[in-house]
Amino acid sequence: MGSAGSHRDLLRFATAGSVDDGKSTLVGRLLYDTKSVLADQIEAVQRASVDKGLSTPDLSLLVDGLRAEREQGITIDVAYRYFGTPTREFVLADTPGHVQYTRNTVTGASTAELGVLLVDARNGIVEQTRRHATVLAMLRVPRLVLAINKIDLVGYDEETLRAIEKEFTGLARSLGFADDAVQTIPVSALVGDNVVERSEHTPWYDGPTLLGHLESVPVVGPEVAKPFRMPVQYVIRPRTEELHDYRGYAGQIAAGTVAPGDTVVVLPEGRETTVTHVDTADGPLDEGTAGRSVTIRLADDIDISRGDMLVAADAQPAVTSEIDATLCWLSDKPLRPNARLLLKHGTRTTQVMVGAPESRIDTDTLTEVEADALSLNDIGRVTVRTADPLPVDEYADIRATGSFLLIDPPTGNTLAAGLVGTPLALSPAE
Structure with missing residues (x-):
């Protein structure tokens, strides 16, 4: 393992797939084979597996933590798992496979730099595969892994797996993924083939194991190369004698970089000033x-409060009241035309009126169809x-400042995740 002081990259990735494709077992296998679970957890899983009459440990028990998940045999909520290797640290968003919980995939994928999409080798590409791939593409997850699971149940047949790979490659292209952004890996989560260790049963496969790919895929987020954006979360004014002149604007950098001497603009007001310190x-x-929480000090005394945004002066976003x-x-509560809701964008919350839906995406055909309402899981x-x-x-262009939430005013519940613009270029249905 790396030394305590060594720096390791961090990869955020999300898993998705249909019910019973073996997602929980795959995540359990990753945790188990990377020795990222405690000995007492392993012993508990082994005891439970024996009680169930199983000859091998049921690794899905390591991740299906909710009682309802264990009883129903499905994953319900997004669960975040943290593990690491000497090469890299990982944050894994384990999302549900059941169609009822597709909305949770949106949550898990919203911050992911890579999506691992499972399919059952016996079933191939199914409707939920298309739905999850559409969500991952729409949320601009830059890279995908197609993990064809349960290859032992099709006799490690290369022809079967190549056919699934070919079909998915066509789907990924139609959603805007470049060929080099998609890696297909044949695996068996139950047995361990090509998850952490290379399998002798797939001599025809010369690609990486799943863990090998996770350790080597680039992790520099595209937001770093974008223009500077930082929503102001808090204004810092210490009331101490030695810092009585200190005024800083705290927040997390959403995109780009900032340094002393940079010219920035405060939006939505539009006042221009210069950065003097990044604390x-x-x-x-x-x-x-991008991703760093900082306090920025400015050359000019400007009226700035929570909800304002500091941006690069030479590359400003649009300031608009119509999106x-x-x-x-x-x-579960459908969208009704002209609904009056709350919108949360960055650190600002404002009242909005949402117009009638113009169209929705048919995830079977990947086309836009007419719609007069939006219901659960609709896009x-x-x-x-x-x-x-x-x-x-x-x-x-920029995920952080191009996204928002719609909130139900009476309850405070989140109703929808919103993306500014049209992230997918789809054709209208004929």
């Missing part, structure tokens, strides 16, 4: 990058009118 709890930085958006509807296009102007980017 952290550990001391000042020469440069802050053309794609919604992933997450609630559709709408126009959102905001009470306050918001600085927004196209989601296809």
Whole structure:
């Protein structure tokens, strides 16, 4: 293992797949084979497996932690697992496979740099595979792994697996994924083939194991190379005698980089100023990058509060009160035309009116069809009118500032995840 002081990259990835494709077993296998579970957890799984009459440990028990999940044999909620190897650290969002919980896939994939999509080698590409691939593409997850699971149950047949790979490659291309962004890996989560150790049963496969790919795939997020964006979360004014002149604006950098001397604009007001310091709890930085929480000090005394956004002066987002958006509807309560809701964008919350749906995506045909409402798990296009102007980017350009949530005012429940613009270029249905 690396030394305590060594720096390892962090990869955030999400798993998705249909019910019974073996997702929980695959995640359990990764944790088990990388020795990322405690001895008492392994012993508990072994005892439970014996009680169930199994000759091998049921590794899905390592991740199906909710009682309802164990009783029903399905994954219900998104679970985040943390593990590491000497090469890299990982945050895994284990998302449900049941169609009822497709909305949870949106949650898990929203911050992922890679998606692992499972299919059962016996069933191939199914409707839920298409639905999950569409969600991953729409959320601009940059890379995919197609993990063809249960290859032992088709006799490790190369022809069967190549046919599934060919079909999925066509699907991925239609969703905008480049060929080099998709890696197909034949695995058996139950036996362990090509998960952590290479399998002798697939001599025709010369690609990486799943863990090998996870350790080697690039992790530099595309947001680092984008123009600077930082929603202001808090204004820091210490009331101490030695720091009575200190005024800093704290937040997490959503995109790009910032350094002393940079010219920035405060939105939505539009005032321009210069960065003088980039502070952290550990001391000042020469440069802050996307994902880093910092406190920025400015040359001018400007009225800035929570909800404002600091942006690069030479590459500003649009400031608008009318947003053309794609919604992933997450609630059992359907969207009604001209609904008055709350919208949360960055650190700002404002009132909005959502127009009638213009269309929705048919995940079977990957085309747009007419729609007069959006129900649970639907993905559709709408126009959102905001009470306050918001600085927004196209989601296809910057994920963090091109996304928002719609909230039900009476309950505070999240109704939808919104993406500014049209992240998928789909054809209308004939």
